[in-house]
Amino acid sequence: MIYFDNVSKLYNDGRSIAIEGITFQIEPKEFVSIVGHSGAGKSTILKMIIAESKPTSGQIFFESLDVNKIPRSRLPQYRRKIGTVFQDFKLLINKTAYENIAFAMEANGRTDDEIAENVPQALALVDLTDKAWNFPDELSGGEKQRVAIARAIVNQPDIIIADEPTGNLDPIATYEVVQILRKINDLGTTVVMTTHNKGVIDELGRRVITMDGGRIIRDDVSGKYVL
């Protein structure tokens, strides 16, 4: 579903390397974790998948689509195929939980009926029905991240990209968020997640790509966190 073909990203005219010679592929319905130290290049890979960052060399395909050849005007349509979750949640602070999720559907051109039906379902999936009308400031970190996940899945994307989704959360909230991601994956959505959290990886027991210094140093089908 996603193919990286010898992808490199250099900064400062090649003096600093973000990633170098990365080749891998992600199959539909996989749950892939990318692990590594800070600066190993994990987030760069995710930014390239959502076309926020362009590689210096190499190609990235989303199915048969060359991600770097998508014209700027078509980027919004492309990004709607991908649900994104970030460490810092990236919720719209002036919108309630419900409105944040509904916004993703509105941006997608969904009808009011679809929104009225799907938003409560997404809120129920992340167990936040009773916080629907709270603003992000009124939610805990774990709750904010669950809203972000609900927003990411509400348009039924092909894939969820989660960049350190548990980075700012306490152990209980981390557990809840991982359980929700696992549930989403079980329902058939591909999940790509970066993390630092050894406990999360060991407990998941899914494919783990380990990075160091901008390169892939290990790719295990049922991996453990080894660094």
Added chain:
Amino acid sequence: MITGFRRILRAGFVGFWRNAYVSLASIFVITIALFVIGSTMMIDKLLVVSLEQLQAKVDINVYFVTTAKQDDIDALRTSLEALPDVALVTYTSREEALSKYRARYQSDTVAMQALDELKENPLGATIAIQAKEVSQYENIASFLDEQKAGEEPQNPIISKINYADKKESINKLQNIIDAVERGSYISQIVLIVAAIMITFNTIRLAIYTAREEISIMRLVGAGNMFIRGPFMLQGLMYGFIAGVMALLILYPILLWLGPITGVFFGFNIFDYFVGNFSSIFGTLIGIGMALGLVSSVLAVARYLRV
């Protein structure tokens, strides 16, 4: 399409309300900018009126000899009125000149006695000429000089043309008018440019606070128009409300200044404001809304680039 428009409208109004502090601050600053523009318009009007009045006080007088034939005077008058530079020709006949003189020196017994001694009316007819522009007096004067030069020596008509006496003061007035007009033109441009810059920067700051929001909207896959629309609507709302506020501030100030300008310039600025309210209203609110809209579009464009 209609759904999208409705969503943009709703997002615009909700955003306006939920960012009440930012909205209020923006409206406040734009109000001041529009107030400056409105005041400039009023001051400019006062200047124009007072310059017009000054110009109306200047004229050239042609004094005719007492023996001048009425036909010749009428002919000169007609040809003067036909000149494109001439705004107004006022004719005073010999009899009118005499009665004006008598009225003026009524209490001066010596003058009255002297007048009574004379069997004939010693005063000639006069013509007062006003030009459309101060700079045109030169032309009119040279036309009159030609007329005087072309007279038959045995049959003189014009006794005196007083342009030469007035020339200096007319030139001085012309210089003053030019300087005032240039000065007010420059200061208007400076003030209006400042008002535009202030409005633009205020809205840019308001949108700067929303830059994080804009980047999130993009990540969620919102199209450019869907992101920009609510900000454009808010810019229009800021401009409209600020325009109304500026008019509300101008109203009592002009109400107070009206009688004062009436005495000082012979022109009541408040009456002018009320009489031309719809065009002043349209201008200020139009400027406000256009500024708000353009500023929003430019400010959001910065954050829409990926």
